[in-house]
Amino acid sequence: xxxxxxxxxxxxxxxxxxxxxxxxxxxxxxxxxxxxxxxxxxxxxxxxxxxxxxxxxxxxxxxxxxxxxxxxxxxxxxxxxxxxxxxxxxxxxxxxxxxxxxxxxxxxxxxxxxxxxxxxxxxxxxxxxxxxxxxxxx
Amino acid sequence: xxxxxxxxxxxxxxxxxxxxxxxxxxxxxxxxxxxxxxxxxxxxxxxxxxxxxxxxxxxxxxxxxxxxxxxxxxxxxxxxxxxxxxxxxxxxxxxxxxxxxxxxxxxxxxxxxxxxxxxxxxxxxxxxxxxxxxxxxx
Amino acid sequence: xxxxxxxxxxxxxxxxxxxxxxxxxxxxxxxxxxxxxxxxxxxxxxxxxxxxxxxxxxxxxxxxxxxxxxxxxxxxxxxxxxxxxxxxxxxxxxxxxxxxxxxxxxxxxxxxxxxxxxxxxxxxxxxxxxxxxxxxxx
Amino acid sequence: xxxxxxxxxxxxxxxxxxxxxxxxxxxxxxxxxxxxxxxxxxxxxxxxxxxxxxxxxxxxxxxxxxxxxxxxxxxxxxxxxxxxxxxxxxxxxxxxxxxxxxxxxxxxxxxxxxxxxxxxxxxxxxxxxxxxxxxxxx
Numbered sequence: 367x368x369x370x371x372x373x374x375x376x377x378x379x380x381x382x383x384x385x386x387x388x389x390x391x392x393x394x395x396x397x398x399x400x401x402x403x404x405x406x407x408x409x410x411x412x413x414x415x416x417x418x419x420x421x422x423x424x425x426x427x428x429x430x431x432x433x434x435x436x437x438x439x440x441x442x443x444x445x446x447x448x449x450x451x452x453x454x455x456x457x458x459x460x461x462x463x464x465x466x467x468x469x470x471x472x473x474x475x476x477x478x479x480x481x482x483x484x485x486x487x488x489x490x491x492x493x494x495x496x497x498x499x500x501x502x503x504x
Numbered sequence: 505x506x507x508x509x510x511x512x513x514x515x516x517x518x519x520x521x522x523x524x525x526x527x528x529x530x531x532x533x534x535x536x537x538x539x540x541x542x543x544x545x546x547x548x549x550x551x552x553x554x555x556x557x558x559x560x561x562x563x564x565x566x567x568x569x570x571x572x573x574x575x576x577x578x579x580x581x582x583x584x585x586x587x588x589x590x591x592x593x594x595x596x597x598x599x600x601x602x603x604x605x606x607x608x609x610x611x612x613x614x615x616x617x618x619x620x621x622x623x624x625x626x627x628x629x630x631x632x633x634x635x636x637x638x639x640x641x642x
Numbered sequence: 643x644x645x646x647x648x649x650x651x652x653x654x655x656x657x658x659x660x661x662x663x664x665x666x667x668x669x670x671x672x673x674x675x676x677x678x679x680x681x682x683x684x685x686x687x688x689x690x691x692x693x694x695x696x697x698x699x700x701x702x703x704x705x706x707x708x709x710x711x712x713x714x715x716x717x718x719x720x721x722x723x724x725x726x727x728x729x730x731x732x733x734x735x736x737x738x739x740x741x742x743x744x745x746x747x748x749x750x751x752x753x754x755x756x757x758x759x760x761x762x763x764x765x766x767x768x769x770x771x772x773x774x775x776x777x778x779x780x
Numbered sequence: 781x782x783x784x785x786x787x788x789x790x791x792x793x794x795x796x797x798x799x800x801x802x803x804x805x806x807x808x809x810x811x812x813x814x815x816x817x818x819x820x821x822x823x824x825x826x827x828x829x830x831x832x833x834x835x836x837x838x839x840x841x842x843x844x845x846x847x848x849x850x851x852x853x854x855x856x857x858x859x860x861x862x863x864x865x866x867x868x869x870x871x872x873x874x875x876x877x878x879x880x881x882x883x884x885x886x887x888x889x890x891x892x893x894x895x896x897x898x899x900x901x902x903x904x905x906x907x908x909x910x911x912x913x914x915x916x917x918x
Contacts, residue, residue: 507791507793509788509789509888510786510787510788511787511789511821513784513785513786515783515785517783543787543821544821545819545821545822546821546823612785
């Protein structure tokens with residue numbers, strides 16, 4: 367494995383592009399959402415809570431983004447591994463790890479450079495909103 | 505979605521009306537209970553522990569009220585979504601989120617203005633006591 | 643030392659009497675306050691947040707009551723011992739221990755049966771409000 | 781004291797206006813900053829971390845905003861009250877309470893509707909950046 371001497375990472379501008387696109391999707395779906403983006407280090411870059419979004423999802427949106435970067439897979443994929451019969455059953459009791467769909471890692475080339483998390487609707491809606499965020503990255 | 509520049513919220517007097525009605529129900533059921541009310545911001549407004557109520561339920565009653573406001577649904581509904589096959593499986597590992605029945609949001613018009621949480625009996629009893637609290641609001 | 647086989651303790655009714663008297667004093671002083679009462683075990687019995695009281699004082703009021711019972715002295719006395727030159731310097735870094743005036747233990751005979759804590763004004767105001775609460779005990 | 785049945789609060793758009801103005805000031809001062817805005821309930825509305833801003837300040841910026849709302853005063857004012865001889869000495873050991881300048885409450889009329897917090901530079905710089913944010917509110 368080659369040694370990495372740098373972390374490719376999202377910038378704040380990119381994070382805001384993503385949140386803007388995700389928010390537009392959330393407005394289309396009429397789902398007030400909390401949307402967060404973390405960088406390659408898993409640390410919060412930007413966050414927005416839409417009018418009327420659940421208070422309980424403020425932390426969850428951030429945790430979804432963190433989780434997606436922490437395991438370099440979407441929280442939707444992670445959820446599949448975390449059921450009672452899955453190999454990762456119980457992982458959600460780790461601090462800041464959540465297993466609800468709506469957290470997606472973002473790649474540049476083959477490196478994960480950060481992640482987005484959305485929370486406020488059903489997990490299907492959250493997933494769509496997060497996907498819109500990833501696609502909003504120019 | 506219309507932008508809210510103010511949050512309708514419960515007052516202390518309303519919180520005390522609710523706790524009084526809930527406590528009366530708890531006395532009828534002979535269930536020593538912890539009863540809490542939070543405002544629209546999810547912050548504690550009032551709390552009472554009846555004689556003999558479980559110490560372990562002091563925090564749970566508060567968490568039920570917070571959870572009901574945090575997701576604008578009763579903890580009973582949330583519980584249904586949080587089983588091993590539910591879309592919100594694992595949500596109870598978030599700080600201050602509980603999935604035991606007995607937490608109910610309170611509305612004024614179509615806005616959630618706070619919530620009540622009761623803990624100390626079975627979840628069915630807790631639910632009935634919290635419901636009595638909501639109905640006690642004049 | 644005689645062995646205690648019972649804890650003399652405040653009841654919920656007594657806690658509500660105290661909070662009611664303290665709240666009246668706070669209204670007279672025009673200081674929106676958070677007021678808490680703990681029992682002989684140091685556990686929360688009752689709490690009220692007046693309209694407009696500081697959010698940051700919700701926990702502090704509870705901590706004042708707990709601290710006053712935890713050391714069986716007023717937080718005002720404890721504060722004197724906790725300055726940079728005092729024997730208890732640094733005690734406030736213990737969980738739930740605060741050294742602001744406004745927490746007062748309550749006695750029945752020579753036993754501490756609980757405590758009241760008030761927070762929301764200056765420490766002098768908080769102290770007066772807590773004192774009014776103690777005097778309100780019938 | 782009049783009873784409030786609603787809390788005037790910042791909107792997300794207002795929060796973003798404030799962060800945008802604060803960020804511009806931070807760029808002028810060449811201070812990579814973390815900037816957060818909370819609503820009337822003390823809950824996070826929006827957050828941005830500028831390129832190169834301290835990771836350790838992600839939470840501090842949020843705590844500054846929360847603290848300014850929790851006590852309806854700037855963290856700079858609170859700091860003055862929190863010295864070894866001040867009436868609030870030790871308050872910084874409460875969860876999420878910080879006493880570094882850079883947190884400022886925001887008013888609409890005479891009601892506090894939220895707060896901004898900035899962290900990443902000296903406390904003087906953080907204060908200037910937060911002030912610029914407040915002035916950026918249209």
